[in-house]
Amino acid sequence: MAIVVGTIIGSGIFLVPTEMMQAVGSSGLVYLAWIVGGLLSLFGAMTYAELGSMMPYAGGEYVYLRGAYGDRTGFLYMWTWFAVAKPASIASVTSGLARTLGIFAAFHWLDTQAIGGPLPVMWSQIFAITITWLITGLNYLGIKKAGDFQVVFTALKAVLILVVVGFCFSSALGSWGNFSTHLTHATGGINGFMIALIATLWAYDGWNDLTMVAGEVRQPERNLPFALIDGLFVVGALFMATNAAIQYILPAAEIAASPRPAVTALSVVAGSAGAAFVAACMALSIFVTLNGTVMSGARIPFAAARDRLFFPSFATIHPRFKSPVCLACHSGHPLVRSASCPWTFSATLRARCLF
Numbered sequence: 001m002a003i004v005v006g007t008i009i010g011s012g013i014f015l016v017p018t019e020m021m022q023a024v025g026s027s028g029l030v031y032l033a034w035i036v037g038g039l040l041s042l043f044g045a046m047t048y049a050e051l052g053s054m055m056p057y058a059g060g061e062y063v064y065l066r067g068a069y070g071d072r073t074g075f076l077y078m079w080t081w082f083a084v085a086k087p088a089s090i091a092s093v094t095s096g097l098a099r100t101l102g103i104f105a106a107f108h109w110l111d112t113q114a115i116g117g118p119l120p121v122m123w124s125q126i127f128a129i130t131i132t133w134l135i136t137g138l139n140y141l142g143i144k145k146a147g148d149f150q151v152v153f154t155a156l157k158a159v160l161i162l163v164v165v166g167f168c169f170s171s172a173l174g175s176w177g178n179f180s181t182h183l184t185h186a187t188g189g190i191n192g193f194m195i196a197l198i199a200t201l202w203a204y205d206g207w208n209d210l211t212m213v214a215g216e217v218r219q220p221e222r223n224l225p226f227a228l229i230d231g232l233f234v235v236g237a238l239f240m241a242t243n244a245a246i247q248y249i250l251p252a253a254e255i256a257a258s259p260r261p262a263v264t265a266l267s268v269v270a271g272s273a274g275a276a277f278v279a280a281c282m283a284l285s286i287f288v289t290l291n292g293t294v295m296s297g298a299r300i301p302f303a304a305a306r307d308r309l310f311f312p313s314f315a316t317i318h319p320r321f322k323s324p325v326c327l328a329c330h331s332g333h334p335l336v337r338s339a340s341c342p343w344t345f346s347a348t349l350r351a352r353c354l355f
Contacts, residue, residue: 002147003210004231005238006154007292009161011096012203013242014262014282021256023195025186027179027247033193034243037200038236045207045232049225052211056220058324059303060211060296071309078304086297093293094128097286101127103263103279131287135294142321143216146295153288160281161238164266168245171269181251203239206289207232209296215303298324 020030048060057063062081066074101107102124115121139146168174186192210227214220242262246255249265258264262282266274302324305315317324 001227001231001234002151002154003213003292003295004207004227005234006150006157006288007206007209007296008204008231008235008289009157009238010093010206010286010289011100011282012199012205013161013239014260014278014285016199016203017243017246017255017261018258019199020196021183021186021252023187023192023199025183025188025192025252025256027181027252029193030196030243030247031240033196033200034236034240037197037204038232038239040201041204041207042229042232045228046225048208048211049228052214052224052228053221056214056217056224057303058213058215058299058306060214060299061208062212062300062303066307071307074307075304075309078300078310081297082301082310086293086300089293090132090290090297091128093286093290094131095124097131097283097290098124098127100279100282100286104276131290132294135290138291139295139298140318140321140323142323143213143295146291150288150291150295153284153291157281157285157288158234158238160284161242164262164278164281165241165245167269167274168249168265171249173268174248176248178247178249178251181253183252183256186256204232204235206292207235209292212296212299215299 017030020033024030024033051064052060055063055067062074062078065077098110102110110122110124110127112123113120114123114126138149187195207228210217210224210231214224217223246261246265249268250258250261254264255261260278263275263278266278268274270277301310301314304310305312314324
């Protein structure tokens with residue numbers, strides 16, 4: 001559940017209210033977009049919950065696509081994920097973390113140049129690469145350590161979001177009348193609503209990452225559906241509460257004009273200290289999202305290698321840390337369920353494969 005909540009809630013909830021208000025122009029339509037986006041994500045999660053219970057193996061979507069359409073489709077999905085989608089996702093998350101930390105005076109050096117020349121390198125880029133390796137190292141040490149990190153900091157993230165909501169609603173500077181304000185020059189119509197819906201679906205993105213680590217989930221038939229569906233309800237509640245808190249403080253026109261509406265709202269409530277607090281919440285939120293997305297990323301090439309669709313060295317488990325690693329395998333048998341592994345087809349042996 002921490003993977004679902006922690007991976008979904010990144011920077012989106014703090015940023016997308018701007019695009020949504022610019023697109024639809026009223027709080028009622030903004031909430032309608034949140035609800036429709038949440039329902040679409042819930043339908044997807046319910047589908048994946050059934051698939052994950054039927055095929056609780058490492059790889060998630062790769063396993064489902066290969067099972068339905070064969071090796072070629074499975075390989076193409078894995079290669080796209082391994083070479084393009086996951087590296088780009090990690091790069092965007094770490095770059096966003098560097099941009100968020102750049103708000104603080106102590107991190108202004110991130111916006112300066114580290115290496116000159118025809119291809120200049122910024123300190124923010126070096127920082128993003130370093131953070132990527134740091135979180136990769138944490139996941140290399142095992143799913144238990146990375147999972148504990150995800151649980152603790154996802155809980156902290158949720159508490160901080162509720163603190164932001166509480167600050168806004170307890171402020172005398174807010175007004176329920178802001179919910180009835182409108183943006184006159186919004187895109188409007190079906191086009192505007194679809195733009196807002198894209199923003200909400202981007203904010204809800206990430207729930208599918210859980211199925212990629214399904215091979216390491218205890219009692220997946222029970223826990224995968226519970227985590228996917230209940231996790232999305234928790235995310236939806238936090239999203240709606242945060243959006244309501246922002247609209248309680250800011251009218252529609254100010255939300256549409258602000259690049260960081262949550263920061264702007266807390267600036268109104270608590271000045272520069274409030275803005276710094278929201279920026280810190282955003283940084284923590286992005287950091288936890290990074291851990292979840294790195295955790296899921298290694299399982300797809302691992303599963304493809306087990307199916308002999310990728311380099312065999314990717315199909316091994318570290319003898320000490322029990323994580324997917326490009327090493328010669330000394331563990332005797334996998335500790336991660338894989339669809340092609342004979343150990344997974346016996347209930348007794350499958351239980352032995354779990355830690």
